[in-house]
Amino acid sequence: MEEENFTQISARVFKKRSSISVSSSPPESKKRIVSVDLMRTQKNRVEQTLKEKKSEKTQEKIDDDAPCGLVSSIYKYLRLLEMDQGNRPISNYMEVIQKDLTAKMREILIDWLVEVAGEYRLTSDTLYLAVSFIDRFLSSHAISRGRLQLLGVSCMLVAAKYEETCTPHVEDFCYITDNTYTKDEVVDMEEKVLKFLNHDMGTPTIKTFLRSFSRAVQDSDQHVDLHFEFLACYLAELSLVDYKCLRFLPSIVAASAIFLANFTLQPMLHPWNLVLKSCSGYRPAELKDCVLAMHDLQLDERGRAPAVRDKYMQQKFKNVAKLPSLSIIPLQYFEDIN
Numbered sequence: 001m002e003e004e005n006f007t008q009i010s011a012r013v014f015k016k017r018s019s020i021s022v023s024s025s026p027p028e029s030k031k032r033i034v035s036v037d038l039m040r041t042q043k044n045r046v047e048q049t050l051k052e053k054k055s056e057k058t059q060e061k062i063d064d065d066a067p068c069g070l071v072s073s074i075y076k077y078l079r080l081l082e083m084d085q086g087n088r089p090i091s092n093y094m095e096v097i098q099k100d101l102t103a104k105m106r107e108i109l110i111d112w113l114v115e116v117a118g119e120y121r122l123t124s125d126t127l128y129l130a131v132s133f134i135d136r137f138l139s140s141h142a143i144s145r146g147r148l149q150l151l152g153v154s155c156m157l158v159a160a161k162y163e164e165t166c167t168p169h170v171e172d173f174c175y176i177t178d179n180t181y182t183k184d185e186v187v188d189m190e191e192k193v194l195k196f197l198n199h200d201m202g203t204p205t206i207k208t209f210l211r212s213f214s215r216a217v218q219d220s221d222q223h224v225d226l227h228f229e230f231l232a233c234y235l236a237e238l239s240l241v242d243y244k245c246l247r248f249l250p251s252i253v254a255a256s257a258i259f260l261a262n263f264t265l266q267p268m269l270h271p272w273n274l275v276l277k278s279c280s281g282y283r284p285a286e287l288k289d290c291v292l293a294m295h296d297l298q299l300d301e302r303g304r305a306p307a308v309r310d311k312y313m314q315q316k317f318k319n320v321a322k323l324p325s326l327s328i329i330p331l332q333y334f335e336d337i338n
Helices: 003-012 031-059 072-083 103-119 126-136 146-161 168-176 183-197 206-219 226-241 241-245 250-265 272-280 284-299 304-310
Strands: none
Touching: 072 146, 072 206, 072 250, 103 126, 103 146, 103 226, 103 304, 126 146, 126 183, 126 206, 126 226, 146 168, 146 183, 168 226, 168 241, 206 226, 206 250, 206 272, 226 272, 226 304, 241 284, 250 272, 250 284
16 A cells, blocks of 8 residues: 555656769860779779778677677676676665665656656666665665655766766756655765765666667668667666666677667578677677567556656657567577577
């Protein structure tokens, strides 16, 4: 009954919110012949150079020492950061830390924050970072359900100050909660979050890796368009709302979103390739559990994460939330590729 009351109250509060000129007199015949020969020579040189560059670029893609075109050491550093226990939430904190919260309450909060980010035109990096702060804070601090929304807007404020060039004011976050919390309460919670983070706010998120993997797909020979870009983002945001997806590393979630987006758009083609394998460092089998979990979210008829689904049903996001997907992913797609 208390959880139902929380849901009803939350729902009510969360609702607010060139032309080239040609010479008229042609040159003499002899000069024209020389000019044509010169142009052919130059064209051949350009084509040869392009072939050499393309060959070098292809080699870079399959080179394990330079994943995604990034310096290997940088990519490895990001992977080490995401596995650092200080940057990771406990995947079962609702069961072992929180006494007054449930996974459903977290789902409502994160879905609402998607609306808040849209309302204030915040970047997706801000959203992902805010959710990371929320989960990490809840992994070590037990709070009451009445303070959960306060934590949410405070973490969004901290993330916005880190990511945005123009940050909403504290009063804006008070207003979006229907003035449920005062300015002093938001500032006080912001201070607690910053103290908990030791003012170290830079951490790789799902969006960090999704951006890198998407770039790898764009540079490969696979079919890529805005539908693919938005679909991968949509699938990643669905996982952001789902508490059970906390058990997966951000890089695995990002790679799984790429895998599932490829499968949705081209189900007859293998959704993984050597470029993505080299870029992410993951084999299809290592993504299986996460891909299947995200696929269930995509097919969920109960309509969890309504704000995320409504967002990606808009024309500016190519209505990717409406794209159908096969109900079963062939098991051979999870076998290793050579």
